[in-house]
Amino acid sequence: MVVLNPLKVVITNLESDKVVELNAKRWPDAQNDDLSAFYKVPFSRVVYIDQSDFRMKDSKGYYGLTPGKSVLLRYGFPIKCTNVVFADDNETVREIHAEYDPEKKTKPKGVLHWVAESSPGKEPIKIEVRLFEKLFNSENPAKLNDKWLTDINPNSKVVVSDAYGGSILKDAVVGDRFQFERLGYFAVDKDSEPGKLVFNRTVTLRDSYGKGGK
Template identity: 75%
Template sequence: MKDSKDYYGLAPEKSVLLRYGYPIKCTDVIFGPDNETVVEILAEYDPEKKTKPKGVLHWVAEPSPGVDPLKVEVRLFDRLFLSENPAELDDWLGDLNSNSKIVIPDAYAVSTLQNAVLGDRFQFERLGYFAVDKDSTSEKLVFNLTVTLRDNYTKGGK
C-alpha cells in the first residue's frame, strides 16, 4: 500500500469515507509472508464524522458475520469501435475496440440480489444499469451492463 497526493483510496495514516458509513483512518497494515499481500488493515472510525476525507470507498459488507457477500459475474460492454464513424476509415477493422467486452467473473454484490431473475434490472452505483443475463444459474448470477452513467465519447469521436 503506497500513498501519493493523487491517490484517493485508503493508505497508511490516510482517511477515506466508507460510502453510507463513517470516515475511517488506516492505522496499520498487516502483510502476508511475501511482504506484498495485504492480509489485514487496521483502522479507526470517526463516529462524529468530523474527518473530511479526500476519497470515498464503495464496499460490500458481509451479509452476516462470517458469511461472504454474493459472488456474481459482471459483463461490461463498451462501444465496438474506437471512433464514432468507422466507415470513414480506410482500416475500419483496425478501429475495433479490444475492450468492448470485459468480463469480471468474481465480482461481489449485496446479498439482496441473490433472488434476481432474468429480466430484472438494477443500477450498480457509479457504473450504470445492469440486467440479469440468461447465462445466470442458481449457483452464479450474471449481470450485463446495459446503460452507462456517462458517455465515453470525447469531442470529435477520438
C-alpha cells in the same frame, strides 16, 4: 453497491460479532423523503472495497484510501487505514486494517462504495459482471475503409468473475435492472444460475468517445 475487484478491509475497532444495519439508496439521486427508495445494508467487521480505491502513497487529487488517510464509506462511516498486510511477495496487498469513526466526526473528501460480510465469516454475494464498452474506438470506423478492423476496441467486453454484490441482489431474477454506483446500469443475464448471478452492463456513466475512446 457492487465491488468488482474486492480488497478486504478489517475494521479493528468493531466487535467481531457486531453487525450494524444502515440505510442505502436504491439509486443515488433518490429523494430522502421517499421511503421506498431505501434498503438495508449490513456494516460489519469485514468489508470490501475496490482494489483501485487503495494506494500505498497518497497524491494530489486522489480521494481513495492510503495508509494514515480517512475516507467515507458510502451511506456508512469514515474509516482510517491503520495497517497494511502484504502477501508473501511483500508487494501484493492482501488486506487492510482500519478504524471506523462511529460518531462521524471525521469529514473526509473521498467516498467509496463497498460491500460487507452479512455475518462473521459469511462472504458477500459473489456475482459475475460483464462490462460492455463501445465496439469501436472512434465514432465512425467506416471512414477507415478496409482498415476498420484496426479500430475495434479490445476492451469492448470485460468479464469479472469474482465480484461482490450487496444483499439486495440475492433475489434478483433474469431481466431485473439495477444501478451499480460508480459503474453504470446493469441487467440480470439469462446465463444466471442458482448461486451465480450474471449481470450485463447496459449503460455506462460516461461517454468514452468524449475522451478519445480511452
